Amino acid sequence: MTPRTDTPATRRIPLIRPTIDDAVKQRVLAVLDSGFLTEGAVTRDFERAVGRFVGAQHAIAVPSCTVGLEIALRAFGIGPGDEVIVPDYTYPATASVVSIVGALPVVVDVDPETMLIDCDALEAAITPRTRAALPVSLFGNPLDYGRLDDIRARHGVRMIEDAACSLGAAQGGRRTGSACDAAVFSFHPRKFITTGEGGMVTTSNPEMAAWMDAYKHFGLTAATPREGATFASMGTNAKLSDILSAVGLAQMDRVDELLARRRALAARYVELLDGMPGVALPRTTPGGTHSYQTFCVFIERRDQVMATMRAQGVEAQIGTYALHRQPAFGNPATCRLSGPMPGSSRAADRCLALPLFHDMTDDDQRHVARTLAAAMRTA
Ligand SMILES: Cc1ncc(COP(=O)(O)O)c(C=O)c1O
Numbered sequence: 001m002t003p004r005t006d007t008p009a010t011r012r013i014p015l016i017r018p019t020i021d022d023a024v025k026q027r028v029l030a031v032l033d034s035g036f037l038t039e040g041a042v043t044r045d046f047e048r049a050v051g052r053f054v055g056a057q058h059a060i061a062v063p064s065c066t067v068g069l070e071i072a073l074r075a076f077g078i079g080p081g082d083e084v085i086v087p088d089y090t091y092p093a094t095a096s097v098v099s100i101v102g103a104l105p106v107v108v109d110v111d112p113e114t115m116l117i118d119c120d121a122l123e124a125a126i127t128p129r130t131r132a133a134l135p136v137s138l139f140g141n142p143l144d145y146g147r148l149d150d151i152r153a154r155h156g157v158r159m160i161e162d163a164a165c166s167l168g169a170a171q172g173g174r175r176t177g178s179a180c181d182a183a184v185f186s187f188h189p190r191k192f193i194t195t196g197e198g199g200m201v202t203t204s205n206p207e208m209a210a211w212m213d214a215y216k217h218f219g220l221t222a223a224t225p226r227e228g229a230t231f232a233s234m235g236t237n238a239k240l241s242d243i244l245s246a247v248g249l250a251q252m253d254r255v256d257e258l259l260a261r262r263r264a265l266a267a268r269y270v271e272l273l274d275g276m277p278g279v280a281l282p283r284t285t286p287g288g289t290h291s292y293q294t295f296c297v298f299i300e301r302r303d304q305v306m307a308t309m310r311a312q313g314v315e316a317q318i319g320t321y322a323l324h325r326q327p328a329f330g331n332p333a334t335c336r337l338s339g340p341m342p343g344s345s346r347a348a349d350r351c352l353a354l355p356l357f358h359d360m361t362d363d364d365q366r367h368v369a370r371t372l373a374a375a376m377r378t379a
Helices: 022-034 041-054 065-075 093-100 119-124 145-155 206-216 242-252 255-273 302-311 342-350 362-378
Strands: 058-062 083-087 104-108 130-133 158-162 182-186 199-203 295-298 351-354
Touching (some): 041 242, 065 158, 065 182, 065 199, 065 206, 083 093, 104 119, 119 145, 130 145, 145 158, 199 206, 242 255, 255 295, 302 362, 342 351
Parallel strands (some): 083 104, 083 130, 158 182
Antiparallel strands (some): 058 199, 295 351
């Protein structure tokens, strides 16, 4: 490794940097040398690794979390005439996928402290047309799975978790990805395990898993020899190539270490920010273990502070988006916004994500904290 000669004051500190070690490169090279580049045995290994890790019986690799969410909705037969409840504070893909399958996204507010879907609002938004909810374990903060179980049991709605950012989170003894009817992870480069682009659906429902597996392979019911292939239903091509799976699989070999490191870095931020005037921390769901995909703070004058930090080389970032402020969700014919969204508005105005990546040094973290404090004094 080349020794670092830069100091924190001159170094640009990115929001995240993927952990691509020699093992990743070797695995990718092995796939390239094999001559078999599409989805195959390496993707099957990657699926098994993720399924085992989260505690789900089935894992289905897909090209992105967005595509995985769409396929999960289709697997549960959700389409035109159906309503699906989503949180207002999330990446827009959470709601877009509901429209893509022809259903109506019904948007509800989030809890101002956890920034996760407000379960009372979720329950209040259920109508006879509601088929599912798409709660998001945002930033690695797990959902309250006991509460979601209860809503599912009393109202008969499916729970499909948008777990894009929460590999490794857990709540009430259950890992994210094992608690809902299905969950979908992202391996976009902003995630601590990345395949460049990629995603994984996990479920313990064998019928749904078989449907999704066939659907993503053109509707093929089994990987039979070419002459025996049966296309039992319409399907698409949503495979994840062995090249990309090799990148993810090599990182899954280190997943416990990578997660432990993120949690240690988050704990260090908590120490560094303790008592800093004007800085508040989001709340972790009771009984939950955060994966710290994203480490956030709540501050006033967020945009000014963020601009100052970025001008000084610290790549602070907004948390995510309030859907009700985005034009895409403003047409009542295609999206229902249920009531005012004070929790989401607060998060959208005040949430700031700080850099956090595996080989971040203590100097880096102290520099981020100092830059934040200075930017807040001048904002
Ligand atoms: C909550 C949430 N859902 C969905 C997505 C989309 O994931 P992908 O880029 O893998 O499609 C993201 C992306 O960051 C996200 O944060």
